[in-house]
Amino acid sequence: MEERGSYGQFCPVAMAAELICSRWTVLVLREMLAGSTRFNELRRGVPRMSPALLSKRLKELEAAGIVAALPGPRGVTEYRLTPAGQDLKPIIFGIGFWGQRWVESQLSLKNLDPSLLMWDMRRNLDPRPLPPRRVTIHFEYPELPANRRHWWLVVEGSGVDLCQQDPGFEVDLNVVGPLRSLTAVWMGVRSLRQELEGGRVELLGDREVARSMEQWLGLSPFAREPRKVA
Template sequence: MRSYGQFCPIARGSEIFAERWTPIILRNLLLGCRTFNEIAAGAPGLSRALLTRRLRELERAKLVTIRPKATGRGSRYEPTPAAEAMWPVLHALSDWAEQWTDLTTEHADPDAVLWSWVRSHLRTDLLPERRVVVRFDCQNRGRRTLWLFVERGGAEICRFDPGFGDDVTVRIDDPVAFARWHLGSLPWADAVRSGAITIDGPRDLRRALPTWHGAPESHAESHPADAVRDGVTN
């Protein structure tokens, strides 16, 4: 990290926070990501080499503690109290961006939306106990396909066909509308009615799918982990 050579706290803080990808890495850590692969999954486009470099920089800045895993290879990455204290900064940035920036197709990557959904907005209490596979056909960015794999009250995102057959298919023709639904500014029914999202499958699963998404929570809660808002986790 290069120094601005200024005494100003804004300049000193920017030396750490304003590095490319650092806010995203901090967000992922504060959302509970603890392994290298978990952090990387929430930062599509970030190379593994640069992620390694940024994590080491955060360790030197005393925002991250890196420890060997108790079992197996690799490391665990734990945010320090200094990192936890970044929540108000992230929330302020989120509020500013919601008011002053536009959400465009460039930002509306369904992969990132699904990651955020599963990581911080999944209503595990409403998930079916039986295995359910939901295929998402994303019509932008090379027409990618992703899968939501639900089993035993948990879920994960798969970038390859899990091989159990698709129970529900969701076609995303307007990724901005999908992101707006995730952010809470567009009802699911309106997105489906407009043709932005098309869902096929058994009626019970079609009706249940949007209920698996939890409502955004206020960041006025007492614990940072409970203070996640859609604008921060997106």
Template sequence: MRYAQHCPIALAAEVIGEPWTLLIIRELLRGSTSITDIAAGVPGMSGGLLAKRLRKLETAGVVELRQREAELTESGRELASVVEPLGKWGARRLPPPRHGDLDPALLLRDISRGIDRTTLPARPVAIHFRFTESRGPRWWWLVLSQELAAPTFHDPRLPRAMRIDCTLGALAGVWLGHTDWLDALRDGSIVISGPRTAVRQAIVWIGACPYSTTGSGEPTLSS
């Protein structure tokens, strides 16, 4: 889209203001480089449209395209100063996500990418999730080790660190900072079962969204 204005905001909006473009940049800023991985973060987008948007970003000098890969240029990396505050504004000023917008695959994918793997055990373990209502599979596992953090709906046959029964909205709420962990545990929207350390371990491992409305971005469990 062209606005035909001299204003730098209008010129920038011509590059990043089209549908899906900001989400592509979000994926690139979070470390995705393969086209397959970028596509996994924007599942509602067709492959053809993704290719078209990437070519436009390449023309604008925002990304470099190689075979089945894309990487932000220096100019593209500077967009972090635009995208990150936008995410924090959205988390702080807009209502929590609607139930129909929640997808377990995307939610667990985002959670896994934010996990501090230095806090994880050396030997792989799994958190077993049972979503009491969701689109698609209700049983999920988060595979965790110092080398990998990734969701799967296939049983990885690993030692289970804990099991979490919850609604998608409850998990999204504590991760985004809209809900306190203690409140979710008290009202039963999140139930954590496992060793005595399971609750605190789950909170540390899952962490908080970088746009968390808690301000610090650090998850807490009130005593």
């Protein structure tokens, strides 16, 4: 009798798909390849995935030899990709590059999520163009409910913290605009300059920080992939 969930084929494509093509698994692997190692970090990268399902997927990946659960500092478990997991990098990123090339951008822009956007910006932000001091950048999405409207990135040295509550520091730059516009910039669908010139995004505050935003802003790793028409 066929095992539940099995394709029942000896083909390596079928066997690999049984391991990595269950719902959310590819996104969990994407997060780990991007550097997330702790459960709460993974949750922030897949905010719509339930904690119970994330725990289940991690156990499945561990049983398959793709992920290793290791003791981290202060007794917090860290999830690390094994050599088999690291070997998936060109496959996972290849899916992303294919999606950037061929999936119609307006479809992607229907799936807006400020928590995921800000987490990705925080992860990809480049502190080097910023002044050598603590820099606080406030993002405001005016069309969102009050509990999702305000976000802060606090950059100090090479560290970047994401806050959804006011951290209490003096704000160097306010970035105000609709979530759709900032998501389009992050995805590489539109440039920051286009959104500024079109009046959809406004920068208020330190001119040096505002001027260098195109350099420090963390874009999607797929943003520079040329788009094609299917």
